[in-house]
Amino acid sequence: MISEKAIEALADEYAQEENSCYTNDYYGFINGFKKAVELLGSKNEIPQIKTTMPRVIAIDKAAEKTYTHKKCGAIIGYYESELKDYKKDHYDGSTSIIYYLQCPNCGEDVVVKSVG
C-alpha cells in the first residue's frame, strides 16, 4: 500500500537528486506518480509496468555449432552471434567477411568461415 507520505518521500528523494528546480521536480513527480497509479488501475499496490522487451526463455543447444581447432584439438562450441568478424580486401577489388573466434583452449584466433 502506498500512502501519500510514501509518495511525498519518493518525490523528495527524486527532487533532491535532480539538478533542475526542486519544486517543479517535487510536484511533477507526485503528479506523475499518482497519474501512473490511476491509469494502471490500483491505488494500493506498486504498479507492475508491463514490458514488451524480448526475453530469453532458454538457450537452445541445437543452435550451437561446433568447430574443431586442428592445432590444439579442442572441439569448440559456439553460437553464430559469438563470432567476431572483419572485412578482408582482395587484390581483385572484391572483399570477404572473415568470421573468427578465440579458441578457449589455446587462446589463438581461429577463422571459422569466410563469406564472399
Ligand SMILES: [Zn+2]
Ligand atoms: Zn586451440
